[in-house]
Amino acid sequence: MYVDSHAHIEMGDFDQDREQVIQRALDAGVDLIVDIGDGDVSRDSHSAAFKVAEQYSFIFTTVGVHPHEARLLDERLYSRLDEMAEHPKVIAVGEIGLDYHYDHSPREVQREAFRKQLGLAWERELPVVIHTREAEADTIEIIREQWSGSARPGIIHCFTGSRWLADEAVRLGFYISFSGVLTFKKAGDLRETASALPLDRILIETDCPFLAPEPYRGKRNEPAYVVETARRLAELRGVTPEEIGRITSENFMRAFALEGKVDEKTLATLR
Numbered sequence: 001m002y003v004d005s006h007a008h009i010e011m012g013d014f015d016q017d018r019e020q021v022i023q024r025a026l027d028a029g030v031d032l033i034v035d036i037g038d039g040d041v042s043r044d045s046h047s048a049a050f051k052v053a054e055q056y057s058f059i060f061t062t063v064g065v066h067p068h069e070a071r072l073l074d075e076r077l078y079s080r081l082d083e084m085a086e087h088p089k090v091i092a093v094g095e096i097g098l099d100y101h102y103d104h105s106p107r108e109v110q111r112e113a114f115r116k117q118l119g120l121a122w123e124r125e126l127p128v129v130i131h132t133r134e135a136e137a138d139t140i141e142i143i144r145e146q147w148s149g150s151a152r153p154g155i156i157h158c159f160t161g162s163r164w165l166a167d168e169a170v171r172l173g174f175y176i177s178f179s180g181v182l183t184f185k186k187a188g189d190l191r192e193t194a195s196a197l198p199l200d201r202i203l204i205e206t207d208c209p210f211l212a213p214e215p216y217r218g219k220r221n222e223p224a225y226v227v228e229t230a231r232r233l234a235e236l237r238g239v240t241p242e243e244i245g246r247i248t249s250e251n252f253m254r255a256f257a258l259e260g261k262v263d264e265k266t267l268a269t270l271r
Helices: 019-028 043-057 067-072 074-084 109-123 135-145 161-172 186-196 221-239 241-256 263-270
Strands: 002-007 029-036 057-063 090-099 128-133 154-155 174-178 202-204
Touching: 002 263, 019 029, 019 221, 029 043, 029 067, 029 221, 029 241, 043 057, 043 186, 067 090, 067 109, 090 109, 090 135, 109 128, 109 135, 109 221, 128 135, 135 174, 154 161, 161 174, 161 186, 174 186, 186 221, 202 221, 202 241, 221 241
Parallel strands: 002 029, 029 057, 057 090, 090 128, 128 154, 154 174, 174 202
Antiparallel strands: none
């Protein structure tokens, strides 16, 4: 019924109870999880994400270098990403993009890494999962330059940006993914954006272990809590949480082209 389109359950936060966390997600109606294989490249987080994805038929993963670590993307790492993109559980390149809030990597280095990884996704015919923070104009400019005409869509993950960014991204064929931030008391502008976007362009996610939604704010986030974001979105759109689950699941399957990659039992639930 629900898809957590962006999680980090390979991280150490879940080492003590990962199996229980995954079971709680299933019990809550979360039928599919994308464990984003970025995290900390220096500690080989992709291998950890692959291990989780290989263990569970309903968990998929991605490959990519987060903008925080863009400075690490040399030819050796790029070649490794290219090889890992062949893995059958890899369904996107991400999360990639720009983060001008922390500037852990120089901005020009971030932009170059973003362009290079968009090129990888283009060559592999994979969707892209984009992180953007305080870098809206550059993000849209680079997407226009590097992604226009691609056969695959993209996702702006954990969306907290302006209405302008959302509208421009949708015009470029992207999906907008909302996290638990949508439930925060001071997120009024974000809720206005979520209320206005086309329903066929919306996804939901946790970005766990970060950004737990109300009523769990301040605690470790986990995939089961994506239902809280669905509930808030349902209130905004005047439908049931189950309808939001159905719509966002269909959007996810379309965005990630998962027909033939998901086992029939899971596929029947998501249809």
